[in-house]
Amino acid sequence: MASRGPATRPAAVSRGYTFASSWDQNAPLTEQQKTACAALVQAFAERPMPSHVDEHVTGHFSDSIEESSDHSSFPTEAVLLNSHQFYQWFTDLESAMKSETEEKYQRYVNTLTEHVETCDQILEQLDSTLLLFDDLQEQHQAVATKTKTLHDACERLVLEKDRLVEFADALRNKLNYFDELENIATQFYSPTMSVASGHFLPLLKRLDECISYVSNNPQYADSGVYAVKFRQLQSRALSMVRTHVLGVLKTAAQQVQVGIKESATVHGKAGLSEAAETSVLYVRFKAAANEIKPLMEEIENRKSKAEYSQILADCHSLYCEQRLTLVRGVVRQRISGYAKSEPLASLTRQGCAYLMQVCQSEHQLFDHFFSSSSSDTSNLAPLVDPLCTVLYDILRPKLIHEADLELLCELVEILKGEVLEEELGRRGDSVAGLKPTITRILADVQERLTFRAQTHMRDEIANYLPSAEDLDYPAKLEREASIIANLEDEEGRDTYGTLYPPLEKTLSCLSKLYRSLEPAIFTGLAQDSIGVCSLSIQKASKLIMKQSQMDGQLFLIKHLLILREQIAPFDIDFAITYKELDFAHLLDHLRRIFRGQASFFDFASRSTLARAFSPRVTENQLDAKKDLERTLKSTCEQFIMSITKLAVEPMLSFITKVTAVKVSVTAIHRSGEISGDACKSLKDQAFATPEKVAEMVAKVDEAIKKDLPNVVSKMKLYLQNPSTRSILFKPIKSNIIEAYEQINALINDEYAVEDIAVIGLPQIAGVQAYLDGLC
Structure with a gap:
């Protein structure tokens, strides 16, 4: 701030003084106000700097104040002689005070201004720095983006390389199957290649792998052509297997045949003994299994494939064929020997036992050649069935001419009980191939037995x-x-x-x-x-x-x-239901048509015509047991009635006549015609006089006492069971007692007391007691 000039200070002082004097005079301060001002002055003097003011600024400002105090231009002491000097002094003092006060703040303002300028410079530097930093950050972002792009590109290249390497390896592996064709073909067509060599089975396995791969990938170019060529090689290989197995089996069979001839030479026409049979037929042939057993195991492991299943079946057939040429003659000779020396039952028993022994031996030998196939008994059927047929062919002519029922029943028991249920069940799968033939023989025996039973019933029973x-x-x-x-x-x-x-x-x-x-x-x-x-x-x-x-x-x-x-x-x-065709309704239809009562055209539809002229199926039932019961019941009833008549025939005749008389009397009364005979009482009738009735009672009493004991004796002779006799005699007694009761009732109703005494009818209780004592 600019200082005032000397010309203006006295006027100002004068005006100030005038104002102050006028103020003091017009508005004097009270003591309380003065005290308050003093307190304000003191409080202002002691007021500290604000806490937000910077420390170095405060210190700088304090130093400035101190400097100002040290260089104060305030007049310290002055001698004032007049008012002009006073005003002059006061003006200088006022100017000095204002200058002092303004200078302190001015320095502070200057200091703050310098700081503001410094801050502005710093801000400008910061702005430029920030601009540089932003530029640097943009450059860094650009570098990072380029680096990431490069890194991603590298990763893609690495992945692409890995895929290409993997694809190349896969392609190489796939091509290996196609490349193997030439290699496998060269080895298979080599003149030194043999099934017995150690290279054959691995080569065959590799060939299977190639066929499987080519067959499972028909989408590849020329896969069908390669599949055909591979299968041609496989057919050649399996044909080599078949030829090799046949050669081994034939060699073994020739060795066995030589052994059979040597044994026959030693034992003569008797043939092989049991020990020689086992040694020659089985021990020598078993040695050949070592040559083809490993090969057969490989074939059996692959039998799930059609080609290997077929070659395995061919090997089984070749084996059975060679074994059959060796064994059938021996089996026929042995069973024929049984047939010459043994009866039919013993021949059947021994023949079945021998065949079971042969089947067991053949099963064991087959298991030595084909270990995994022996569980299926059907594989040995081409061998076992012809051997069993030898027994069947020898037995059947004898069975056809056998007429003894007991012997046929014994044969059924041997075949069904001993062989099928006991022996075959006990020996298990090794003799299961014998079951069809034994079942067939059993069916023939049962058929012959049925025929002989029917013949027996016709000749020995019906006729x-x-x-x-x-x-x-x-x-x-x-x-x-x-x-x-x-x-x-x-x-x-x-x-x-x-x-x-x-x-x-x-x-x-x-x-x-x-x-x-x-x-x-x-x-x-x-x-x-x-x-x-x-x-x-x-x-x-x-x-x-x-x-x-x-x-x-x-x-x-x-x-x-x-x-x-x-x-x-x-x-x-015992009840048998059978069906019959009933044509009775058809005959009725034809009769009606022939009589002109009906026509073919009367039927509304073809289905109705078909129903009308189709036979009806009727079911009938025969029950021999019920027929027997009916015949027995009828016979017993006839016997009861005959014995009843034998005992009480006179009583029955008398009751019949009495009934006829009563019926005629009733009819006469109804007609109104009364004759002399109709008025007669019963005792007046010629047949019913007391004497005639007494004679009748005497005859019945004699028959009961004479004939009934004979009847009971015969019943005891024919029927040994007392309960049976009692059951049969009980209705006879009931009929006799009933006859006595009816006669007793008639006598009591129609006769006087003296007539009853003449008749002499026995007491019913006595008759009952007598009859109870008979049986």
Whole structure:
């Protein structure tokens, strides 16, 4: 700030002084205000610098103030003589004070201005620095971008290189399969190549790999051509395998044949002994397995492929063919020897045992050649079946001419029980190939047995001609009873010794066939045999009835009861349902058409015509057991009625006549015509007088006491079972008691007491007690 000139200071001082004097006079301060001003002055003097003011600025400012104080131009002391000097002094003092005060702040302002300028310079430098930094950062970003681009490009190149290397390796590996064609072909067509060499199997394995690869990748160029060429090489290789195996087997077979001839020379025409047979046929041939066993193991490991499965089957066939040429003659000779010296049952048993031994030996030998294929018994079928056919061819002519049922049943038991169920089950898979032939022989035996059983039923049962001894009843039973009485051994009684021969033959035949035939076949035979036997027994019963009706009836009851009892244990269904074609409705349709009552054109549709002229299928059921029950029931009823008539025939006739009289009397009363006879009471009738009734009662009483004991004796002779006799006699007793009760009721109703005494009818309780004591 510029200092005021000397000319202006006195005026200013004068004005200030005037103002101050005027102010002091017009507005004097109170003591309180003065005290407050003093306090403000003091507080302002002691007020510290603000904390935000920089320290070095404050110090610089303080130094400036101190310098100002040291160089103060304030007049220290002055002697004022007049007012002019005072004003002059005051003006100088005021100017000095203003100058002093402004100079201090001016220096501070200057200092701040310098700092601001310095800050501006620093900011300018910072701005330029920041510009340089931004430029540097942009350059760095550009370098980093270029570096990353270069790095990515390098990585892409490395990946591309790896892919190309991998592709080249893969291409090289794929091409190796195609390149192998020439190498493999050269080796296979080499004159020194042999199946027995160590290079053959690895070369064959490599050939399989090439075929598999080419076949699985048909998209490659010329893959089909290479596949055909590879398969041609494979066919050649497998053909070499087949030729090699055939050569080894033929060599072994020739060695065995030489051994057979040498053994035959030693033993003569007797052929090979069992020891020589094992040594020559199996031990020598087994040595050949060492030459082809490793090769066969490789073939078996690859049998999942069609080509190897076929060559393996060919090897099996070659093996079976060579073995069959060696073994069949020996087996035929051995079984033919059995056939010359042994009966049919022993021939069957020994022949099956020998074949099982041969099958076991052949299975063991086959397992030595083809270890993985021996579990499948069908592989040996071309060998085992012809060997088993030798036994079948020898047995069949003998079976066809065999007529003995017991021997045929024994053969079934041998084949089914001993061979199929026991021996084949015990020896397992090694003899499983024998099962079809044994089953076939068993079927032939059962077929022959069925035929012979039918013939037996026809000749021995249906067409049986009984002799006089067969029909000599009851004498035959009496002789048997006397023999038993003499022996005093009731338990040892032979129930079947007195049977009618057809019944005995039927039961014997069924008991043999039950275990020997299939259930369906046995059921049919049982159905026929029971019906035929029942008819034969009925025929014999009719012949016996010509001499004695009661004997004939008891004979029939006895044999039918035995037949029913003996067939009960058979676990079969005797009911047979069969279907028949019924043309009865067709005949009716034709008759109506021929009579003009109907026409072919009356049918609405073709389907209706077809239904009308198609036969109907009807089902019928035959039950031999039920038929037997019906026949037995009918016979028992006839016997009961005949015995009832024998005992109480007079009573039954009397009751019939009484009933007829009562019916006629009732009819006369209804018509209104009354005659003398109609008015007669019952006792006045000629047939019903007390004397006639007493005579009738006497006859019945005599028959009961004389004839019934004989009947009971015969029942005991024919029927040994007391419960059977009791069941049969119970309705007879009921009929007799019922007849007595009816007569008793008539007598009580129609006769007087004195007439009842004349008649003398026994007490019913006494008759009941007597009858109970008979049986």
